[in-house]
Amino acid sequence: MLQVLAPSGERLPEPQLDPWLQDLDGADGAAVLAGLYEDMVVIRRIDAEATALQRQGELALWPPLLGQEAAQIGSGRALRQDDFVFSSYRENGVAYCRGVDLSQILRVWRGNASSGWDPFAINMATPQIIIGAQTLHAVGYAMGIQFDGADAAAVAYFGDGATSEGDVNEAMVFAASYQAPAIFFCQNNHWAISEPVSLQSHITLAERAGGFGIPHLRVDGNDVLAVLAATRIALDRARQGGGPSFIEAVTYRMGPHTTADDPTRYRDANELEDWAAKDPIARLERHLEATGVLDDALRQRVADKADEVAAVVRAGVISMPEPEALDVFKHVYAEPNPWLDRQEDHYRRYLDQFDHSGATAGATTEGGRR
């Protein structure tokens, strides 16, 4: 497993990755490191705020990313705007890197919409719930990049559990066959809800990619610099026409699978303690303290930014407009559909029987038949 930052925060020599981190040693190095630190702190704060909102009944559900900040920021910040991301439902840190409107990120989890952003505005598909299905979309998109003669890449994010799905395996077959500029970014967070990674594979997940003829790197996923370097390597390969890559970022989901989950039923408290010692933010903090980058002023600036972002998230959720009843029929088809038009017409007539005050939401409970 490749590592640049030890859990102590010490920078280790890593011949394979170091050439891809030269900007950290240049004049702007401190600024780059400070940026990564800020991003990780901010997304941890978004995560905590969303968890709180769920506990307060403002969100139906939330999938926390606690512990996976380095994997998401390290990879997300390596991307270019014309790259395209196809993710699972936990990659809110990546969405943050893509520039998502934060007030929109929680719409899905509040139940106000099936998607939270315009995929083409930030070049990131909306979160995929079906495990692994998005990896094929990424490979198809990458094939399109290739046909267009562009030098962008498509990145598929998925977890350790997804590697057992047929789609992920088919995606690797297609990517290798066409040498598509696709990156398979696996966050091995050790748990697929209650199922340990040992149930998915008896070899490392990265090694599996080798069986498909896909070059692979296994990095410490709690080491933001190792993740950044590995993603840069894969992106460079994709842009040079070198085909797909697979990155296994070995990390740990410190929270539950979602807020509906109880990890104490299936995992040992000691395991969590071991991983807490490898916390990705604490590690970077130690490094930045040791190198003099992190001082009180930076600490305060980052804390203020996190507060500000959290406030935006909270305000966005609480002020979100309720959808209209007839929105349920919208966008099923791109072109007119008489079957659905008829159902909509009948439902409109049904709603019209009730007092108009109750017609927009929950007519059956709030209305009153005339």
Next chain:
Amino acid sequence: MATMTFARAINAGLRRAMEADPKVLLMGEDIGSLGGVFRITDGLQKDFGAHRVLDTPLAESGIIGTAVGLAYRGYRPVCEIQFDGFIYPAFDQIVSQVAKLHYRTQGLVKVPLTIRVPFGGGIGSPEHHSESPEAYFTHTSGLRVISVSNPQDAYTMIQQAIACDDPVLYFEPKRRYHDRGDVDESVDPATALSLGSAQVLTEGRDVTLVTYGPLVKTALDVAVAAGDEGVSVEVIDLRSLSPVDYPVVEASVRKTGRLVITHEAGQNGGLGAEIAASITERCFHYLEHAPVRVTGFDIPYPYSKLESHHLPDLDRILDGVDRAMGRANSLSNLPGADD
């Protein structure tokens, strides 16, 4: 006007769609140098290149899933599923991704995908090669499902399907691939009868006979045979299975008062059940008899020596017409039968 086989008509339609739009590309197993197992894509890879006619790995979910990604990138992929029974590995991608992406993204992502499926029986194939899975897809919102029955429609509707911004399942009756018919290649798909329209093929007074795909030819034979027995049958080719063009069927049933629906797929939960229910709701007071279904049995598709028993044929459909007419039929002496 040229005379060509059904298979050739689809090929010509694909060719024209590819000429018209450089974003149209074909994907599937064996569709390149072989031209597909039914030769529907014959010569297209040679003329358009391997990046427009892609031989894919043998992975149906992979074909459809990568096509979704290509649609994100602005392409209009046409996927060939080699045989009806092979569509199931792609089921998740079709019903959870292809069908729902437009809804999921509030209309921001369009999936103008065409999925060609050679379907139906009657060619003596082994299992998994003769199925009629259309009801799985008509039950799925977000998909359009069509089935073609003649070379002209095959030519026109493949172009319409590709031009459609919704995903379209295009069911091709494989036992009709070698039937010949006139095809007017100058027809403009934009002004031709729309993809969602049914078509009355023969006018009749007594019974409305609704079908699609492989059984349209049989239904036309039924109309002739019934005519010889003094029953006037109006044959409707649905063309679109989702949505069904109910106004055309309704108008016919209001005139005839009797409805027979026939398809190769099994009866339970099939399209015939849906049409019978919908027409009963819409035309109850016009009906002289309960709608009658003549369908394949609710069995796995049988081995080929038995398939002639499973598939509705001229005589079984005529028997259904007799039931709708209240004439002597196979169920006349059934205890408790109302006819």
